[in-house]
Amino acid sequence: MSKHDNTAAVKIENLSFHYGDRYVLERINFEIPNGAFMGLVGPNGSGKSTLIKCILGLLKPQSGKVSFFGIPLNRFKKWEEIGYVSQKANSFNTAFPATVYEVVSMGLFGKVGLFRFLNHKHKQKILEAIETVGMTNYVHRNIGELSGGQQQRVFIARALVSDPKLLILDEPTVGVDAASVSNFYQMLKSLNEEKGLTLLLVTHDVGVMSDYVTHVACLNKQLHFHGNTKEFKEVSKDGFSQMYGHHVHVLEHHH
């Protein structure tokens, strides 16, 4: 497929982050293989969002290294290869006057560059990305008029429009109704299987997620588990007791 096939999409080495003497992340080592659908789980306050921000370069860890496709973060320039969908509630004014089309077009701005305009090809790309997430009927609707699940689809389209190789989603289903959540995961799964997109999904929703992902990492300040989904289901009992500090039942869905 590409020259990166043997390198991990993301590699994190010995990463630590602390506020003063309070450690949020402690010596994290893990990698996301190319083409994987990785679920990163952990309880509230386990440092999931901090880890994502360190990966994206929004926060600077005190020690450790992050690299994308074998290139260290500080020398990484191709940000259009990385799509990011944040927790909607944190960074979005629902009264903002922008149509679905306009929101998705923002995903291309970094790629198009300063002082340049979107051309016909870009416009085509925007419509394709909207189609991929099944929002074609809403192209000219204001983003604020849509439901939570639909808004998240639009943000996925915005992340997809620059043809990323890696898509990072931070708690994307917060505020999305339960019926839409499984549709949403199904869509992510097909992006992974059909388009070969590498995905990193951050969530506290362990049960549902484990039916869709190929790999799992469990985080609570330290990394407690890291492997494929099958191994995860075998060890999950011990893993969770250790991580959450008490016994947790993992919901299994047998189809």
Added chain:
Amino acid sequence: MSFPFFHYEFLQNAFLTGIMIGLLAPVLGVFIVVRRQSLIADALSHITLAGIAANLMLGRSSSFFQGLNPLYMGMVFSVGGAIGIEQLRKVYKHYEELAIPIIMSAGIGLSVIFISLANGFNTDLFNYLFGSVLAVKKSDVWTVFFILLLVFAFVLFLYKELFVLSFDEEQAAVSGIKGKWIQFLFIIMVALVIASSMKIVGILLVSALMTLPVAASLRIANGFKQTFVLSVIFGETAVILGLISSYYLNLAPGGTIVMISVLILLLSLAWKKWRVRKPILNE
């Protein structure tokens, strides 16, 4: 029918300046409003007043300042205030709006001191406070025209960046957009537009021209581009109708322009209500 706006030079000046401001103020106003920084215009207009007052004061003792258009000193203060706001927003990260009252009260405080040192109010100052078509000079028209070109280039070439920064700063950072210097340039543009608008609408009313047309278009527009276009149409309508009617009815132009903006806002609210009810009636 003879149209006096084409016969008198002072009216031509006021009209040309008004048309440019009717475009400039809402264009920047859209970004200010969606970033929830509507009060920035007020803070900057008051610090601009301090600049004007300083120039009038210095003009008493120095012939250099007496010959200088007070607009320039107003712009210097306005840009200084804009930089001050940006710095204060960094200092008070979690109380960003605190920068606005700080700069605003500093502006009023300085103005009062300068005005008292200049031995009180005169007509000139009154014109800056409330706007006057008689006060617009040819040199003002050229200054505003230069600012128009500057802002036009700025918004045209950085439209994408301004848009994404207003929508979602984190996303902008991830896609590699350097937000800091764009924000810095933006607030300087705002400062320049405020300083150049005050001859027509006056310091106390300038923020209205930046926010009211946007408030009206937000109610009815679909998407960002439409919000933009409607804001400009509303701004221009208010300025043109305001200037003409204030001339015929012998009213203060600034106040008339602002009240027409308020009227447009009320109409847009009513239209929105009517539009929302209509589909239900059709069912």
